Structure formats: C-alpha cells, structure tokens
Amino acid sequence: MDFKNNVNKYLLGLITAIFLFVGVGCSDTSSSNNSAVQKNTTLTAQSQKQTKETAVKSPIKTEKAMVTRHVDGDTVYVKLENGTETKIRLIGVNTPESTTKHEEYGEEASNYTKSQLLGKTVYLEKDTSDTDKYGRLLRYVWLEQPTEINEDQIKTKMFNAILAINGYAEQSTYPPDVKYADYFKEFAAYARENNKGLWAINHNGTTKGDGIEAPSTSSSNSSSSRSSSSNNDNATVQQNQTQQVSQSNNQTATVYVTNTGKKYHSAGCKYLRKSQISISLSDAKAQGYEPCSVCNPPQ
Template identity: 60%
Template sequence: MKNKRSINKFLICSIMAILLFTVAGCSDATSTNSNSSTPKETTAQSSSTNKSESASQTETSSPIKLEKAKVTHHTDGDTIGVTLENGQYAKVRFIGVNTPESTTKHEQYGEEASNYTKSQLYGKTVYLESDAGTTDKYGRLLRYVWLSPPTAINESEIRAKMFNAILAYNGYAEQMTIQPNVKYADYFKKFCAEARQNSRGLWAINPNGTTKGDGISAPSSSQNSNNTSNSSNTNTPNSASSLNSNNNQSSSTQSTSTEQQKVPTQTSTTDNKSMTVYVTKTGHKYHRAGCKYLARSQIPISLGEAESEGYTPCSICDPPQ
C-alpha cells in the first residue's frame, strides 16, 4: 500500500514537472518571437524614414536657402516684380549690380539692359536668395536671383545660373556693393572687370560706364527736333553745340536768341541734379564712381539729395556739381 502511494506521488510530481517545463518553453518562444519582430518593424520604419528624408533632400538639393517666385512684372534692368509662393506681390532689386537708368532718367544702354532683363526673366520661375540686409529704403526686396537652384556655390554655377552675375559679365551692369550685402561682391567685381576689358555692353560706349553720374542724359525736346529720330545719344553734346551756334548766328531779335540759349542751360542744371553720385557711411563728401574713397562702402544718391544733405564734392575724383 505504501509502495502504491509512493508511486502515485512520483507520477504526480513528474506530471507537474513536465507541465511547468512546457509552460516555460512556450513563454520563452512567445518572448523570442515578440523580440524578433521588433527589429524587423524598426528596420522597416527606419527604411521608410530614410526614403522620406532622401526625397526631401532631393527636392531641396541646393546648398543655400531659396524662395521660389514667378516674375510677373518688369521695371528696368535691375528691378523686377514677382509673385511669391504665398501669393504676395513684391518688387525685387538685384543685389550687387546697377544697370543704366531707363525709367525717369535715361542713360545710354539703359534701354538695352531693361529689355534684356525682361526677355530673360518675364513670366519665368526664379529662385530668390537674400543676404544680411533684406529690403531697401523703398521697401523692395534685396535679392540674388537664380534662374535655377545651384548644386554648389562656385564660380561656374554663379556665372551660369545667377542673373545678377549674368548682367555683370555681359556688360549690362556695373558693380554696386553696399554693406552689409557683400556675399558675392568679389565675383561681381571680377565679372565686371572682364566685361570692361572686353568692351562688352555698356563698356563699349563708355570706358567709365554709364550709371555713375558721368553726365550722360536724354537730349531735350528742342534738340530732338533738330536731329533725326535715329541719332545716337553719343552725338548729343555735338548736337547741342550746333544748336547754340545756329542760335548765335540767327537774324532773330536778341531777346528771342537769348531765350533759345537759356533752354539747354536750364535742362542741363535739372539733369545734373538727378545724376547719381556716391557717399560713404561716415564721410561728408560725395564722389564719382571709382573714387578711391569708395573702396569700403558706397551709397548711391542723386546729386540734388547729396547737396541738400550737406555733402560737398570730393576734390580727388571731381564729381559733377
């Protein structure tokens, strides 16, 4: 009887041990399966994230921050109007370059520069890059205008894709560096020098350029009536001299002759006041383009504004007065 009980106890203990072992094995297997699925899920999530990041990097492959815009308006050679991606309209003034005037004032090669900018940009999508200063005193955006996003910032990319630079090396613009926007100033200086050395664009008509107050302006209406409509602006001074000579030799009364002679003088004074001269942040004199005192900074203003603000002419570069 005792042996039978012992056997029963042994069997019961054996069965319990087997059950415990089985339960423990299933638990481990479940745990192992659970743990083994985690790396797979993590890998899948990581792969999905990498693909997303890769796509994002492809869309923004440019090494600089750019704002996409469409050119919807044209002003002149160095100013355009754009519609930004948020639907807002803004005027954009190109940084680092200055084209001859073609709006309220007409300088030689101004019309050509204006037409070139319009032909290259109007209706197209561009990419705007800002510098340290974002707007000018007129509220215009100060920007570098890229025709397409650059893949790197080097001379070849700038020469091929940045419209500011394209204007410079094709001779449509002179360099105009105003602090603090100087990121690409050295490139503009080089490109303008190349255009000047090769007599391209505005450098072909005047070795000193035409945007720095050199006295070139549109002829008066009285002069136009005595010249053919196709006459070049470079002949304006000779035409004016001829007109005055004819007036002096006229058989008209002295009062009529005097009135005719006064007209060019009044027009010349008005034109002089609208000429562009340059001042510095700390100086008290105004200068002509290329003056050695403009090496660090140059701020363009009209001659009339310079005089009204108390600036006096530089004795070194002898600017217009």
C-alpha cells in the same frame, strides 16, 4: 443501368476536377497579378522617395517666386509662393536708367532682363538687408538653385552676375549687402576689358558705378593736364579742399561716400559721384572706408 450510372458518376467527377483546377489556376493568376501590382507600386514609391532624397540640396536658403512684371534692367516684380506680388531690386549691380530718365544702353538692359526673367520661376536669396529705402525687396535672383557656391555657378545661374558679365550692368555695392561684391567686380571688369554691352558704347560705362576708375591716358585728359589753365584750376580746387579739410580735421568731420566703392572723399573731389552720401569720419572708418588719396580727406 449500373453501367450508365457509373459513367455519369465518372463524368461528374471529371467535370468537378476540371472546375477545381481552373478555379485554383485563376486564383493563382489573380494572386500573381495582385502581387505584381503591389510590387510595382512599392518600387514606384521607393523610386519617388529616392528621387526626393537625392534632389539637389542648395547650400543657401532661397525663396521660390515667379517673375510677373519687369520695370527695368535691375528691377522686377515677382509673385511669392504665398501669393503676394512685390518689387525686387537686384543686389550688387546697377543698370542704365530707362524709366524716369534714359541713359545709353538703358533700353537694351531693360529688354534683356525682360527676355530672361519674365514669366520664369526664380529663386530669391537675401543678404543682410531685407528692403531698401523705397520698400523694394533686396535680393540675389537665381535662375537655378546652386549646388555649391563658386564662380562658375554664380556666373551661369545668378542673374545679377549674368547682367554684369555680359556688360548690361556695373557693380554697385551698398554695405552691408556685400556677399558677392568681389565676383561682381571681377565680372564687370571682364565685360569692360572685352567691350561687352554698355562698355562697347562708352569705356567709362554709363551708370557710373564703382567697378573701375576711368583710365587717365585719354587724349582729352592728357591735353587738359598739359594745359596751364587746367593746372591752375586744379591747384585752386586742391587749395580749397585743403582748407576745408583743415577746418574739419577731427572725428566728427563730414566726409562723403558714393553708393559704391570703399573710399571716402572730401566735398568737391573729382571722383565723388553724383550719388554722394554724407557721413561722419568716424562712421566711415568704422564701416571700413579708406581715404581717397586724390583729394586728401581727413585721416
């Protein structure tokens, strides 16, 4: 009987030891698993924090938006982050018309803008003016936020510039929104020299912006300049312009500027575009306009 009791005590002790061992092992395993989970969670949080901290920081202030509709080559509708839908007019460029009137390459420019922007997330940059006289927001439209402002990033990430460099738009500068005007002028010149887009249709362009003056060596211009009747007409125009200038040769004289360029003109100047804007001579000079040498406006 004592022997049997001793065996039972031994077995009981052995079983108890096994349970204790298994329990401690499970506890250690659970603790290890919990520790691993916590460690992974911590690493994930740190990784997300580092990703956020190392995210691209743009040197310019932009507003994120979604393009919801397109109007033509240089005008679209966007939905801002606050849910407001508004019309955007691209700054610094002008595409051929395709809505109220139809100009060469207007449909192509409109379709190109639609294919590149519709439904896309874009980043809007403001210059000096907020809206134009039609209530449209004036903005540069970035396809991606730039990491720095240089020619390469402007021509590959800003849609205004992409239109110009591919020949879908001419430069169109309205002071005081001139931040990227020099780039647009360079890109439009490149497109013209390489017969891209609208320049392939007409070497003078189609929107008559202020990019580059038409060359004066064409056969039609040459024959006209050799024509005596043309010379007489030009002499008459010059005489009339001189008379007009002499009558208003003071700081309150009215001169004219176009929607692009930095020259002011007298009425009737052959380089005065259809989008002429009247302005006083003093205001023109104050805004940095220079006289057009062709029509000899008041100084």
